[in-house]
Amino acid sequence: MKDNIVIVGGGIAGMEAARQLLMLGYKPILVEKTDHLGGHVADWHCLFPDMTLAREVIENLAGQIKEANIFLETEVSFINKMKMGYNVMFSNGVNVICKAILLATGFDLFDASKKEEYGYGIYDQVMTNRDLEQWFNTGDDKRITGKDIKKVGFVHCVGSRDVKAGNQQCSKVCCITAIKQAMEMKERFPDAEIYCFYMDLRLFGKKYEDFYIKAQMESGIHFIRGRVSEVSENLQGQVIVKTEDTLSGKPAKITLDLLVLMAGIVCNREAVQTASLVQVTTDSDGFLKSKDNILNIIETDSKGVFLAGTATGAKTVPETAAEARAVALAIHNYLVSQQ
Amino acid sequence: MIYQGKQKIWSDYQKEIPDDHWFYVRSCIRQSFFPASEKYFLKICRDLLGKDIYETEHHTTCGGIAYHSDTIPQETAMTIVARQFALMKEAGYKNLVTSCITSFGNYTEIIETWREFPELEAKIRENLWKACRREFDIPKYVAHASDLVYKFRDDIAGMAKFHLVDGVTGEPLRVVEHIGCHYSKMFPHKGIGGAEYPCVLSGMVESWGGHVIDYPERRHCCGFGFRQYLVRANRGYSVSNTHKKFESMEPYHPDMIITNCPGCPYFLDRWQYVISEMEGKTYGQNGYGIPALTYEEVAGLVLGFDPWDLGLQIHQVAVEPLLEKIGIPYNSKTKYLGLNGKEIMKPGLPTVLKCC
Amino acid sequence: MMEFGFSISPSSTMNLDKVDFSLYERLCEVEPDAKKCMACGSCSATCTAGPWTGMSVRKVILDIQRGKEMEAARLLKSCMLCGKCSMVCPRGINTRHLILSLCRIYKEEEK
Numbered sequence: 001m002k003d004n005i006v007i008v009g010g011g012i013a014g015m016e017a018a019r020q021l022l023m024l025g026y027k028p029i030l031v032e033k034t035d036h037l038g039g040h041v042a043d044w045h046c047l048f049p050d051m052t053l054a055r056e057v058i059e060n061l062a063g064q065i066k067e068a069n070i071f072l073e074t075e076v077s078f079i080n081k082m083k084m085g086y087n088v089m090f091s092n093g094v095n096v097i098c099k100a101i102l103l104a105t106g107f108d109l110f111d112a113s114k115k116e117e118y119g120y121g122i123y124d125q126v127m128t129n130r131d132l133e134q135w136f137n138t139g140d141d142k143r144i145t146g147k148d149i150k151k152v153g154f155v156h157c158v159g160s161r162d163v164k165a166g167n168q169q170c171s172k173v174c175c176i177t178a179i180k181q182a183m184e185m186k187e188r189f190p191d192a193e194i195y196c197f198y199m200d201l202r203l204f205g206k207k208y209e210d211f212y213i214k215a216q217m218e219s220g221i222h223f224i225r226g227r228v229s230e231v232s233e234n235l236q237g238q239v240i241v242k243t244e245d246t247l248s249g250k251p252a253k254i255t256l257d258l259l260v261l262m263a264g265i266v267c268n269r270e271a272v273q274t275a276s277l278v279q280v281t282t283d284s285d286g287f288l289k290s291k292d293n294i295l296n297i298i299e300t301d302s303k304g305v306f307l308a309g310t311a312t313g314a315k316t317v318p319e320t321a322a323e324a325r326a327v328a329l330a331i332h333n334y335l336v337s338q339q
Numbered sequence: 340m341i342y343q344g345k346q347k348i349w350s351d352y353q354k355e356i357p358d359d360h361w362f363y364v365r366s367c368i369r370q371s372f373f374p375a376s377e378k379y380f381l382k383i384c385r386d387l388l389g390k391d392i393y394e395t396e397h398h399t400t401c402g403g404i405a406y407h408s409d410t411i412p413q414e415t416a417m418t419i420v421a422r423q424f425a426l427m428k429e430a431g432y433k434n435l436v437t438s439c440i441t442s443f444g445n446y447t448e449i450i451e452t453w454r455e456f457p458e459l460e461a462k463i464r465e466n467l468w469k470a471c472r473r474e475f476d477i478p479k480y481v482a483h484a485s486d487l488v489y490k491f492r493d494d495i496a497g498m499a500k501f502h503l504v505d506g507v508t509g510e511p512l513r514v515v516e517h518i519g520c521h522y523s524k525m526f527p528h529k530g531i532g533g534a535e536y537p538c539v540l541s542g543m544v545e546s547w548g549g550h551v552i553d554y555p556e557r558r559h560c561c562g563f564g565f566r567q568y569l570v571r572a573n574r575g576y577s578v579s580n581t582h583k584k585f586e587s588m589e590p591y592h593p594d595m596i597i598t599n600c601p602g603c604p605y606f607l608d609r610w611q612y613v614i615s616e617m618e619g620k621t622y623g624q625n626g627y628g629i630p631a632l633t634y635e636e637v638a639g640l641v642l643g644f645d646p647w648d649l650g651l652q653i654h655q656v657a658v659e660p661l662l663e664k665i666g667i668p669y670n671s672k673t674k675y676l677g678l679n680g681k682e683i684m685k686p687g688l689p690t691v692l693k694c695c
Numbered sequence: 696m697m698e699f700g701f702s703i704s705p706s707s708t709m710n711l712d713k714v715d716f717s718l719y720e721r722l723c724e725v726e727p728d729a730k731k732c733m734a735c736g737s738c739s740a741t742c743t744a745g746p747w748t749g750m751s752v753r754k755v756i757l758d759i760q761r762g763k764e765m766e767a768a769r770l771l772k773s774c775m776l777c778g779k780c781s782m783v784c785p786r787g788i789n790t791r792h793l794i795l796s797l798c799r800i801y802k803e804e805e806k
Contacts, residue, residue, distance in 0.1 A: 116535035122344035254711035
């Protein structure tokens with residue numbers, strides 16, 4: 001066994017990095033605070049752009065990292081800097097001396113109830129993108145199951161691009177997720193009218209524009225350019241949404257049977273705590289601070305501490321996986337240089 | 340509607356309200372609109388709850404109404420407010436309670452502004468000294484009078500003679516609560532329950548037996564809108580806003596509206612008459628309107644005070660059907676008698692809106 | 696009724712619950728590309744008639760999507776069918792053809 005590497009976080013970034021490090025001949029130690037691997041992707045059903053099953057992606061990765069030391073339901077309690085590396089203490093009592101630490105700590109999904117005006121947790125027919133994915137997975141949600149769903153709305157930018165919500169950044173994946181989910185809902189409820197309320201459509205990735213055109217042409221999704229300002233509930237328990245149709249330049253309102261809030265990607269607060277143990281701070285956007293944001297996004301100013309995935313900002317699954325591969329190589333190069 | 344979700348938000352927006360010793364400042368307009376409300380606030384606080392509420396005849400407008408109507412600059416309003424604070428200091432009080440929502444907003448906004456811009460506070464101190472040789476302290480607590488009634492709502496419920504309940508069916512009355520815009524929209528944390536789901540009035544309604552209606556346009560302005568009413572050319576916007584609210588609450592068949600702002604009960608009351616004349620439409624049962632009451636009037640009714648002593652005959656919308664529903668006795672003959680027992684004149688009757 | 700000197704103003708709010716999609720649906724049957732518009736506005740920017748008359752293919756499509764047939768028809772009257780909008784559309788919508796199809800639908804409605 002070569003040098004110890006501790007990976008904090010068992011999401012896509014942590015798993016893919018572990019896979020690559022195993023292939024490079026290391027035996028990384030992966031700690032995950034929940035009882036399962038896969039991070040947020042484990043809560044999802046299908047992934048854009050090819051509707052790959054999230055479960056398959058996670059099973060595939062998990063199958064290839066069995067050789068790693070994986071501690072579930074375990075957190076980092078403390079990290080001591082030593083001369084040649086770090087002494088990491090875990091909540092399960094295990095103590096590890098390692099030369100490299102990878103913070104693959106991911107993100108928090110924005111708590112949609114903070115946008116009080118949207119009434120998540122108050123109005124019966126309001127849910128989040130994650131709730132909807134769970135319904136796709138389980139078919140069980142009293143907001144949808146057995147209901148006559150004729151009109152559905154998707155609110156983009158919930159907790160993103162919103163100074164008052166504490167997150168100024170674009171969460172990058174919500175536009176395409178909203179379109180994906182809108183099309184999936186149209187498939188399940190072919191008679192329903194589906195609306196997306198957006199400020200800009202930020203569709204930057206591979207085949208995303210094709211997705212958008214498909215949503216327009218085949219699914220007939222109505223795109224209304226305007227940020228939802230307030231939501232209320234009517235006597236029938238439906239939601240009434242107010243927005244401006246900015247293309248028409250007029251305020252608009254609509255009654256919906258279901259409203260889906262596209263909760264954004266915000267910095268993982270617990271991760272900030274963990275990162276501070278190794279003197280990694282946050283950048284001006286609130287996410288963990290890289291050495292620089294052009295060529296060294298996976299490195300930090302702390303020797304032997306690396307970053308991958310959404311710990312440094314919103315990313316898609318393939319972007320996260322690519323970063324994880326890059327970080328595995330960077331860790332390898334670092335360890336070689338230390339010999 | 341998920342009630343627990345609201346409770347969670349309410350727990351996030353609770354503010355500290357001292358138990359006693361308040362310096363009370365009145366509203367400019369309430370004494371003519373709802374002449375008994377302030378009197379009964381003082382009566383309830385002093386005589387029934389045994390609180391020390393001090394007021395001085397030397398206090399003036401806070402300048403809020405003029406500031407919001409664009410007739411004085413904020414600095415003038417600030418100097419007026421500084422003088423009120425000086426009166427409070429001279430009387431030896433630290434807790435300020437305001438009758439008016441716009442005053443509450445005005446005091447809060449000014450204190451917050453001074454906190455951000457201390458140089459402005461220094462300038463106002465100088466203005467006040469030059470103008471009247473007074474000095475002031477910033478109040479330790481600023482509350483709206485409805486905050487106090489909210490705080491003591493269960494004490495009031497304990498002394499209640501009547502509840503907001505249909506005396507025949509035993510069903511809770513359906514109550515629309517309407518919060519003045521300047522209560523918490525500017526500073527959500529200064530209002531009990533925040534700005535989206537304030538509970539200052541809904542808490543009273545629930546404590547006194549009623550059921551709160553949450554209807555789609557609950558956040559909407561009552562229609563006053565200061566210049567939207569005060570400038571005659573804009574007055575159509577004022578009544579349009581009120582119309583929008585009533586159209587939205589209509590399907591819920593409210594029994595009454597409870598308000599905590601000087602303007603709101605006035606416009607929610609009087610515009611019902613105007614809408615009935617313009618559109619031929621009324622919103623209460625059997626051609627009546629929906630009574631729009633102040634929270635002091637509602638507290639007074641619950642405590643068993645005579646409806647005419649509470650000034651309910653001054654409302655445009657007849658309150659008799661509501662009184663009958665609750666089972667509150669009243670004497671039609673004394674409705675328009677003044678304190679000295681003499682007729683205070685009867686109003687003319689509208690053509691559409693049914694009045695008693 | 697009493698005269699107050701003011702009245703209840705009509706609301707400018709669009710009630711999307713009451714939008715009549717029938718014209719839009721008819722248009723999409725013959726011109727499926729109408730659904731493709733992403734409101735970029737290049738058609739309006741290049742329109743020969745636009746600066747003088749307000750004509751804009753983007754607005755025509757939007758009006759029809761919002762059920763505003765009369766407004767769309769009013770704009771269409773100013774089109775000179777020069778075809779510049781077809782040249783610039785990044786989504787490749789045959790806007791000239793779309794306009795002609797719309798005119799045909801309006802004509803059929805008149806009958």
